[in-house]
Amino acid sequence: MHSENMNRVSLAALGSILFAMLLVAFSNLVISPKRPAVPGFALPTSGPASTLAAAPAAPPAEPLPALLAKADATKGQQYAKVCQTCHNFEKGAGPKIGPPLWGVAGRPIASIPGFSYSDSLKAVGGNWTWEALNTMVSNPKMEASGTKMAFPGEKDPQKRADILAFLQTLSDSPVPFPK
Ligand code: HEC
Structure with a gap:
């Protein structure tokens, strides 16, 4: 070799x-x-859209009851000014671009007579719980994928809780927050 x-x-x-x-x-x-x-990839948790927690914008998310417990309705009123482009807050006021929000907590979803809701929101069913309102304000499309509410969503969980605390004041018999 x-x-x-x-x-x-x-x-x-x-x-x-x-x-x-x-x-x-x-x-x-x-x-x-x-x-x-x-x-x-972060997969969405299973379950109906209305029970989904807030969009995971800021880590790690505090549970909604804890955020609501320290929520500030006066700040919420400021943050909710953006909603007034499309919503009335006053008792007895009618729809604008969106349905009136007086007494929205606890009332059936998509239930203002004469307002032309999207089929998507009408299909959600049930009443507006604080959790569902939190989802709606966080990302309307997460609550109802085909919603007509053209609002990108408030991503800060505490600001959202403040807005919910303000919405709580828009009622003669405010719906208590979850414990
Ligand atoms: C650009 C306009 C616009 C803005 C801004 C907006 N919304 Fe809406 N909102 C709508 C429309 C339109 C609907 C009806 C949605 C549908 O039918 O799918 C709606 C529906 C809702 C509903 C459901 C009410 C019901 O009768 O079932 C809630 C609750 C709500 N909006 C809360 C808010 C809050 C709180 C804000 C501010 C943080 C806000 N929206 C900002 C347009 C808007």
């Missing part, structure tokens, strides 16, 4: 191994320059 031949063969083998290693290293660089901190 010729040792020169052997050397040539092993050099060739070594060469292709090195080439393969370089290829792997290079493709790693090209294909995955960064890895996400958390692998995979």
Whole structure:
């Protein structure tokens, strides 16, 4: 056997191994320059939309009752000014672009006579609980995917709770917050 031949063969083998290693290293660089901190995707929890918690905007979300317990209705009134583009708050006031919100807590969803609700909101069913209102204010499309409420949503959980505390004042017999 010729040792020169052997050397040539092993050099060739070594060469292709090195080439393969370089290829792997290079493709790693090209294909995955960064890895996400958390692998995979955040899947929505199962269950009807109206029972979903607020959009996970700020980590880690405090439970709604805790946020409501320290909510400030006066601040909420300020934050709710944006709603007044489309909603009336006063007792007895009618619809604007959206239905009137006096007494909204506890009343059946999509129930103002004469207001032309989206089929999507009409299909939700049930009454406006504080949880459902929290979802609606957080992201209307999460409450009813085809809603006509063109509002991107308030992403700050405490501001949302403040808005709910203000909505609570819009009633002759305010609906208590969940404990
Ligand atoms: C750009 C206009 C617009 C803004 C701003 C807006 N809404 Fe609405 N809202 C609507 C419309 C339109 C509907 C009817 C939705 C449907 O039929 O799908 C609605 C529906 C609602 C409902 C359901 C009422 C019912 O009778 O079932 C609630 C609760 C509500 N909005 C709360 C709010 C709050 C709170 C804010 C402010 C944080 C707000 N909206 C901001 C347009 C708006």
